[in-house]
Amino acid sequence: MESFLSSQRFFNKKILIAAMILLLVFTGVIVAQLNKTVIINHDGQQTEVKTFASSVExxxxxxxxxxxxxxxxxxQLHEKVKDGSTITIHRGFEIILIDAGQEKTITTAEATIEDLLKSLNIELSKLDEVEPGINNTLHPGEVVKITRVEESLLVEEQEIPFQTIIRYNDSLEHGELVTTQEGQKGLKEVKVKIAYEDGIEISREIIEEKIHKPAINEIVEKGTMNYIVTSRGEVRRYKKVLTMEATAYDAGYESTGKRPGDPYYGITRSGTKVRPGVVAVDPSVIPLGTKLYIESTDSTPSYGIAVAEDTGGAIKGNRIDLYYEKRSEALKFGRRDVKVYILEQ
Structure with missing residues (x-):
């Protein structure tokens, strides 16, 4: 009986020892699991710590x-960590945010501009612009500018102005205007795209036009008939006007080389008798027989109505010689510029 009890005690002792060993092993495993190595990145340094703590906080x-x-x-602070985990701390810093012209200072720890906008629940439209780019890294003191861009479509009716077409008519008096067709304004529908930046209009672009009623042009005929009013008050039509160098002559020997008694004394190249109103010309410029009006270009009286009937050895090109009955009048005239109107016959 005693031997049996001794054996029983020995057996119980072995069981106890085994249980203690198992407990130690289990405790070691638990301790090993709870004791973790964690890397902490903060303030520009990296720290490795061993800890039994379970959460980041x-x-x-x-x-x-x-x-x-x-x-x-x-x-985040409430999250659990495992062995080998890394905890990173981003320190807050100040940046300037300008949104649609409104400026404010923001303290943030976000790494990029996109993260910043998400953290502030700022939404962007497809047209909005962000400077610097939305994927740029944030830095202390950064200025982030959001330009709000909007577009609207304006549909409006606009008048189409008519054009005035001038048609020249030489059967009408010079400067006379006659309207032969009345002008009428047209009507069109215009679609305009308007762009705004931060609520301020920056551009307008016509993207479509539809003409509902075309404009009708005004047609005006303008008279081109040339006429002058002579010094005597007569209205005479002319075909052309020339500015010429004028001199004067008389029938005497000094001007013509002929004296009284000469059969050609006082006779023009045209065979007519010289008289006031006869002028000598270059026939290649003004044909003989052409009726003229000689107008003074200074304050002296105009020579008046004349006819090209004579020629002269020195009268070539753009020159004209005016007949006066008295030698003294011819000398007094001298040499000067005149306007020569070639009259309608």
Missing amino acids: DILKKEGIQLNEKDKVIP
């Missing part, structure tokens, strides 16, 4: 790492 508190309100922690 607990680890940072245990390490004495203080957080500001706008700091960003990855993973």
Whole structure:
């Protein structure tokens, strides 16, 4: 009986020892699982810590790492960490945000402009512009500008102005105007795309036009009949006007080389008797027999109505010689420019 009890005690002792060994092994496994190695990136440095803490928040508190309100922690504070995990702390910094012309200072820990806008619940339309680019990295003191771009379509009716067409008519008095067709305005529908930046219009572009009623042009005939009013008040039509160098002559020997008694004394190249109103010309410029009106270009009286009946050895090209009965009048005239109107016959 005693031997049996001794055996029983020995067996129980072995079981106890085995149980203790198992407990130690299990405890070691649990401890090994709870004790983790974690990397903390913060303030420009990297720290490796061993910890039994399970959450990001607990680890940072245990390490004495203080957080500001706008700091960003990855993973988030409530998340659990595993062995080998990395905790990254992005410290908040100030940037300037200009949105549609409204400027404000923002404290953020976001890495990119896109992340910044998401964190602020700022939405962009397809036309909005962001400077710098939305994928750019944020830096302290950065100025982020959002330009709000909008487009609208304006449909309006517009008048089409008519054009005035001038047609020249030499059967009408010079300068006379006669309307032969009344002008009428047209009507068109115009679609205009208007672009705005931050609520301010920056451009207008016509993208479509539809003509509902075409314009009818006004037609005006303008008289081109040339006429002058002579010094005597007569209205005479003319075909052409020339500015010429004028001299004067008389029937005497000094002007013609002929004296009284000469059969050709006082006779023109045309065979007519010289008289006031007869002028000598170059027939290649003004044909003989042409009726003229000689107008003074200065304050002296105009010579008046004349006829080209004579020629002269010195009268070549753009020159004209005016007949006066008295030698003194011819000398007084001298040499001057005149306007020579070639009259209608």
